[in-house]
Amino acid sequence: YFSTCHLLSENTSAVERLEWDHRISEATDLIKDGMKNKVRVGTLKFVLFLYIQQLNKVSLKASLVAGDEWPTRSSSPDLDTSGRNTPRNSNKVLDDHSHMVFIQNNIHEILELLLEHDTYGSSQGDLSLTLEAVEALGFILAGSVDRCKTMLPIQDIAMLQTLQHRSGYSKLMKSFSLRLLQNWIKDSLVQNPFGISACIASGRRLSWPMGAGDDSKEVKESSNKRGRIATNAHVVPKEHMKGNKIIIMSQVGKQTISRSSSTLENSSVKIHRCHSAFLYLLAPLRSVTIEKCHNTTVILGPVETHVYLSHCESVTLIACTRMVTVSSCTLCNLYLLTPNPPVVLSGNDSIRLAPYHTYYPKLEEHMAEVGIGAAMNMWDHPLCIGPDHKEDAPVWELLPPSDFFTFNIPFEMEGATKEIPGGLPSKYHRAIAHRSRQIDSWQKTVKEAGLSREQRKQFQALVESQFHLWLSESGHKRELDNLAVPQAAKH
Structure with a gap:
């Protein structure tokens, strides 16, 4: 919890993180x-x-009575990427709405956690919050006064001259009335305009090149059941892209997608129900979330914060990431x-x-x-x-060394990376070297077999x-057929 909170709350530069990992x-x-x-x-x-983490556990009694549990991954609804504002199942709500309801229902307790009980407001018995406390509240709340064209810390909005009478800010005491601040937040709170549900409802559809097999039936099915990819990059303020720019990839099936673009860079990616x-x-x-996928291979560029793999089967994940969790x-x-130990939660089986x-040519540039x-690699x-x-x-x-093979990314890019960063652990390196020697030995055996020209042709046809x-x-x-489709690997 401490490491994750530090990663998300402290504005540490990439250079500082690299220096820290090197010293450690x-x-x-x-x-x-x-x-x-x-x-x-x-x-x-x-x-x-x-406080938020304590509510990750689902209480059946509380959820039936109050319905205000913090939404967990296991209760996340299927994404409705058709553009409707409501999910397919009316008994479920999208996480963004659940988060808003949770804050509204628990704002009093949240503010009390930030309270210094020896401080009081102007009226008797009215507790007050310090500027530091309201600044900390910005860890979970943000705001805007111009229809989300720009984002401001919540304390800056609460201290605006036109809003001080509602937010309860006192210039004299340099503090906030808990009662007034609580009411103002409850009345002003809206659903995250840059969240998953908003992206589904009003995001821009991305026409990323996709490849399908050469079988005509498969091509037809792929075009009819084309995966949905959308982003909110066009509505997020440029100076607030970090953590707010989202790309959703849903129901991509029997297809290959390759992308390295400015739209993808520094985005939070949600990969859902791909097969x-x-x-x-x-x-x-x-960040990257991979949910309910099966028989899928996901190759990621370096991930600044966290990769979360949930409810997946037969998925291969290849990633450089600060943290990774499997559930x-x-x-x-x-x-x-x-650089951190992979976190293996409950419900897993046969994880290797x-x-x-x-590697790919720009890998080390992206890692920096x-x-x-x-x-340091704690894999x-x-x-x-x-x-x-x-x-x-x-x-x-x-993974046993006998089952280990290096992976080739079959796309041409400009860049300086020519090998796997950090190399391979010795036992895996030896396995690769041994396999290479076996190939050399086999080629030498074939060359020295003394086959005639006709025999070589027959042998080659048999091998092929x-x-x-x-x-x-x-x-x-x-x-391979997917990779051969024109523009399937457009960058």
């Missing part, structure tokens, strides 16, 4: 403890962060470069962890932009949380036939 990677355990003890977050912000797809998002990203997933392979095993280096030290984790029957394992059969049976044929 070279420090002894004793020095590491000393460095970590010096990390600071705002106390009031941390209190708010913990049998290959998604190459080769740009620096803010309720089965048969998933994660190839990671991360492996080192990051690919988000503050992730190759000095093989997962933090397991939940009642279903047992030492004698873990839900995760390290078996290779195409393997491509078809393994599903790789469709992947």
